[in-house]
Amino acid sequence: MDIRIVGVSKAFGRTGALRGLDLEISAGELIALLGPSGSGKTTLLRVIAGLEFPDTGQVYFGNEDATGLAVQERQIGFVFQHYALFKHMTVFDNIAYGLRVRRRGTATEIAARVGELLELVQLTDFAARHPRQLSGGQRQRVALARALAVDPRVLLLDEPFGALDAKIRRDLRRWLRELHDRTGHTTVFVTHDQEEAIELADRVAILNGGRIEQVGTADDIYDRPATAFVMSFVGDTSAIPVGFDGHRPSFEGRAFDTCLLGPHRGPGLFYVRPRDVEVTAPEAAAITGKVRTVHRTATGLRTQISPGTTDTLIEIELDSSAKVKAGSQVGLRFLRGRLFGVRG
Ligand SMILES: Nc1ncnc2c1ncn2[C@@H]1O[C@H](COP(=O)(O)OP(=O)(O)OP(=O)(O)O)[C@@H](O)[C@H]1O
Numbered sequence: 030m031d032i033r034i035v036g037v038s039k040a041f042g043r044t045g046a047l048r049g050l051d052l053e054i055s056a057g058e059l060i061a062l063l064g065p066s067g068s069g070k071t072t073l074l075r076v077i078a079g080l081e082f083p084d085t086g087q088v089y090f091g092n093e094d095a096t097g098l099a100v101q102e103r104q105i106g107f108v109f110q111h112y113a114l115f116k117h118m119t120v121f122d123n124i125a126y127g128l129r130v131r132r133r134g135t136a137t138e139i140a141a142r143v144g145e146l147l148e149l150v151q152l153t154d155f156a157a158r159h160p161r162q163l164s165g166g167q168r169q170r171v172a173l174a175r176a177l178a179v180d181p182r183v184l185l186l187d188e189p190f191g192a193l194d195a196k197i198r199r200d201l202r203r204w205l206r207e208l209h210d211r212t213g214h215t216t217v218f219v220t221h222d223q224e225e226a227i228e229l230a231d232r233v234a235i236l237n238g239g240r241i242e243q244v245g246t247a248d249d250i251y252d253r254p255a256t257a258f259v260m261s262f263v264g265d266t267s268a269i270p271v272g273f274d275g276h277r278p279s280f281e282g283r284a285f286d287t288c289l290l291g292p293h294r295g296p297g298l299f300y301v302r303p304r305d306v307e308v309t310a311p312e313a314a315a316i317t318g319k320v321r322t323v324h325r326t327a328t329g330l331r332t333q334i335s336p337g338t339t340d341t342l343i344e345i346e347l348d349s350s351a352k353v354k355a356g357s358q359v360g361l362r363f364l365r366g367r368l369f370g371v372r373g
């Protein structure tokens with residue numbers, strides 16, 4: 030089912046958690062909400078679920094205006110970061126719970142449905158266990174089976190793997206993607222882990238301060254970041270303030286050659302990725318800088334250089350064979366970068 034969020038604002042006291050937010054989610058899509066802590070991800074999920082009501086704006090489920098619907102009327106499956114399974118119930122009873130309270134079928138029919146779900150989340154042999162006898166990843170799979178049991182129209186997942194260690198997270202992420210491809214539920218997945226968002230989702234919505242900065246595929250977000258925030262949020266960047274003469278950007282009055290990506294053509298901040306800067310002899314480049322730090326990484330060298338007379342640090346990635354020394358003066362060549370207006 031399509032979900033459409035139109036102009037939704039929600040404040041808690043003076044904090045504007047959501048500020049005029051628009052988002053369209055297609056039926057069967059798996060979309061990730063990615064953003065820093067406090068950007069409004071959980072609030073947006075709760076507004077979609079009907080656990081929170083917007084101050085202004087609408088939420089549509091298909092053509093139906095669901096804005097005023099109570100949570101019970103929305104047919105939502107919800108998995109929280111720390112999902113509280115019923116401790117005194119077995120895995121089987123946890124999954125059956127929603128079906129029983131809604132009287133969805135006879136005991137035999139419910140048992141059959143729970144059996145299918147156990148198979149789907151690969152926990153058939155664990156039906157008789159209690160939550161305390163499961164690993165964290167297994168518990169989250171039970172939580173997911175429980176959310177799926179009532180045939181939700183929409184599946185909402187709020188950092189469901191947040192508490193688990195990196196390796197298990199990666200496995201569960203792939204597993205969830207496969208599960209989604211088989212079941213095709215419209216799914217909204219909250220995370221603040223960009224790798225998780227990009228690997229898992231069809232599209233990623235980047236939130237910042239209660240607004241959406243960009244919605245797009247991994248390629249859109251990485252290769253065509255719409256704002257300076259998106260550019261610096263997904264991957265490392267450095268920025269320097271530049272002027273613009275209509276053709277080339279300039280730094281501290283000296284124009285320099287670069288491949289300018291993106292539409293902005295004017296003064297602003299020039300953003301570069303660590304791999305897109307070359308270090309040369311000082312006399313071979315328009316811009317020079319002082320090497321502040323150099324350290325070895327798994328793939329080469331990482332160095333921080335402050336350009337011109339500034340204290341700004343530019344992060345650069347070099348081959349391990351590169352000859353750079355802390356304290357020395359070097360030339361900087363920016364292969365490509367993106368200009369954003371200061372408010373952009
Ligand atoms: N019930 C509440 N009462 C008061 N303020 C709230 C409430 N819920 C959220 N907020 C505030 O609204 C803003 C957005 O919170 P939200 O929980 O949506 O962020 P988030 O993106 O999920 O962050 P995180 O990644 O830390 O989970 C924050 O400033 C938060 O303090």
Ligand SMILES: [Mg+2]
Nearest residue numbers: 070071072187
């Ligand atoms: Mg949250």
